[in-house]
Amino acid sequence: MEVKDLAFFVLAASAVWTGWRVFRVDSMVRASFSLMLSFIAVGLIMLLLAAPYIGIATVFMMAVEMMVMALFMVMFMMNPAGLNPMWMVHQHRLAAATGFITFAALTIAVLLSDLPGNPVDPAKPVIHDLGVELLGNSMLIFETAGITLLATMVGTVILSSRSGRYGPADEGSLPPPLTPGGRPAGRVPEDEE
Amino acid sequence: MTLAAVLIVSAALIGIGIYGALSQQSFVMLMMGLELMLNGVLLAVIGFWSFGLGGAPEGQLLAIVVMAVMAVEMAIGFALVVAVYRKRQADMTESLTTLRR
Amino acid sequence: MSAAVPIIVLFYVLGVGAWLAAALDRAALKLMAGRPLAAATMAEPWRQGDLHLVRQRIWTERPDAMNWLLAPALYLILAAVGMSVVPFAPGFVVADLDAGIVLWGACEALTVVVVFLHGWSANAPLPLIGAYRYVAIGLSAMLLSMFVLIAAALPAESLAVSAIVESQASVWNVVRQPPGLLLFLMLGLSLTLRGPFDYADASDLAGGTSAEDSGPARAAWQAARLAMLVSVSAMTSAVFLGGYHGPWLPGPVWMLVKMAGVLAALVGATHMLARLPPARMLTLLWTVLLPLAFLVLALVGAEVLLWK
Incomplete structure (x- = not known):
């Protein structure tokens, strides 16, 4: 133990x-x-x-x-190898406070609540039981998960493919400005300047 | 090792995950926060199953559903990141302002 | 005390097997070139290994030093962990897990990660290209192997490797599902970065992920690759060739003979078969071999349903 x-x-x-x-x-x-x-x-x-x-x-x-x-x-x-120090965060204090409050609240809830005590018998064939459950009583749930994953695959391909119903998805796309309302970021071809 | 200890660890993972999801500017890092939260959820589910259900298989089934949710979240998340990048060349949450007003 | 014996045997088999594989590699090249085999071939891996050990280690500009150092060690650990679920005789196994085959699958997946890290951490172009190429092919090959392994576990009605070996007492899995063995050997080549699946450490990239390796690091990486080859051959023998089952000879001897056979076959495939371009290999994996794995799974399922 x-x-x-x-x-x-x-x-x-x-x-x-x-x-x-x-x-x-x-x-x-x-x-x-x-x-x-x-x-x-x-x-x-x-x-x-x-x-x-x-x-x-x-x-x-x-x-x-x-x-x-x-x-x-x-x-x-940018900087995927971390060769330069990087700090890409926003609302940092709020996020840290929310994270900490979530942790504290959950911990208090755990400590104050009456937790169940009915542990698994070590000799129980849990994998066998799970298999029987997956393809037995809970087959509908299991199959729903499977269909959801299939839908995910189709959705992923549609969302990420370049050719869309109205032409290429990246047509006329401009990089976002570095400052709000500014010019698009990135290099401008010389003949346009 | 008690149920309370397992649940506190999962609460810590969920807390860090919320911090990451709220604080990160990059879409991909934001998704790491979501994944970490699901990690905590998975641990909590298995903890409850292990200490509270006496080995009833439905508890493990819930864990499998959580894993399916993780897979869906990752796949659709990346597809959305790719779609947004194609359309707006944006890889940060600040760059998406269409819905701001 | 008795629990330590399988662990010692495991590392012993890994070591001797790796040396045998390295010697076979050199012998295969000599055979193909039509040159006479000398006894010195068996000692050649040691000599070249020693040479690596005394050579200087080079460092690239700002590498990910931690991961670069860790990658060979992790590769070796994965080989050992993957092999730890394989029984050499009834009950003679390091970890008789109920989910042994899933553990092997996890080792496969982590191998892809480790090879990627090895290529990534050198911070140099050729290793990085090798790593990227390997992830594309390695992940697909690994995905496929999951279905192959599930098909092998179906007749046993268990995910434990010992139960899978026991289920082959009368009929070996290679008879039930011959394509499964071929697909699994392919995965073995992919896990050990060899021959037709050598997209990571290939010579067209001047050594790929190990292009910047030298000295002890190179020796460690090559040794880990060989150890993984031994691990793959142990798993293949246990899951498809009946493990320790066989007439006349005692069980462990059969196991070692089968492992040596698989090792020789994999080394032969390394040197005899050509490699496809990555894009065509990816198409082949997804459009031909993955459906084939599904088909095998369905057929084995039907067999189990009808004849059991």
Whole structure:
């Protein structure tokens, strides 16, 4: 029991720490993989919580997801490697206060409420039970998730494709101005100046 | 390891996630905040299942639904980022002012 | 005490297997060139490894030093973790997880991340191109392997690798689903950056993600690649070739023989098969091989439903 507690505290601390680092590192690739480490720590906590399938599946899914996330980070952020210090935030105090108040309120709620105590029997075949449930009583829910994912795929392709119903999606697009109401940012071709 | 400890960790993750989602200017970083919040939710769901349901499989089913939500959020989020970038060449929330008035 | 024995054996097999794979690599080249095989071929990996160890390590301008140092170590750890769910004899396994095959899947996914990090962290163009190319191909190949593995787990009605091996006592999975084995071997080539799936460390990019590696770092990365090859061959033997099942010989010997066979096949494929351009490979993966994996899954499902 001692080892399990120790493992939990180490994993919990690393989940929170790496989650925090996501918004503090300059390198975007490091930020994505920091989030991945947070997910991996949570997945390992789930292993401790007797949910091996969900835990390992979280690690698996998040490794793929954060890999894609890292590519998008490199695509859409200036300074993706963090070679210069960077601070791209707005309403920072409000955000920090909201985050902290959420944490404090949830913690108080957790500490004050009467939590249920009916732990999983370690000998229970939880993966088998989950499989039977997914393709048994809860098949409709499972299939709904599947259809939702299919709809997501179709929607993603439609949203992100360049050719739209009314011509190319990027036709006539201008970069946003650097100051409100100013000229579009970016390089202007010489013959237009 | 008690349920309260697990839930406090998940509350911390949700708190950091809210901070990230509210404070980041870049769309992609903002989505990282959302992901972190879902991370906390996932941990809370499994915590409740592990300590409170005696192993009833419906609790794990909820976790699978949360994972599906994560996948949808990521995919649609990135598609929207790409669409907005094509149309407005914008990668920051400040650049989108159409709905401001 | 007894729990430590499988762990020691695992690292021993990883080490010896990696050396065997490296020697086979060189022997294959000699065979193809029609030159005589000498006993010195077996010692060549050691010599070249030593050479790397004494060479100077070069640094690029402002690399992501932490990730550059970590990448080979993580690759090696993933190889070991992936192999830890494979039983060498009934009950002789490091981690007999109920979700063993999912753990292997997680290791596959993290391998893509590690190879990307290795290419990214050098802060140089050729490694970065290699890393990007690898993510595109590696993620698709990995996705495909999930369906292949689920198809292999279907007859066992379990996600535990030991149960999958037990389910092959009468019929090996390679007989039930031969395309599955081929697809999984393809994934193996992709995980170890080899031959027809070498989009990361290919020679057209002067070594790709390891173009800027030198000295001990290069030796570590190559060793980790070889260890991953051993891990893949262990998983292939367990999931498709019946693991420790076989006549006459004792179980662990069968397992090692099968692993050596898969290793030789993968090394052969590395040197014999040509590589497709990345775009065509991606089309092939998504339009031909992924539907093939679905088909295998459906057929195995029908088989289990009808004959069990």
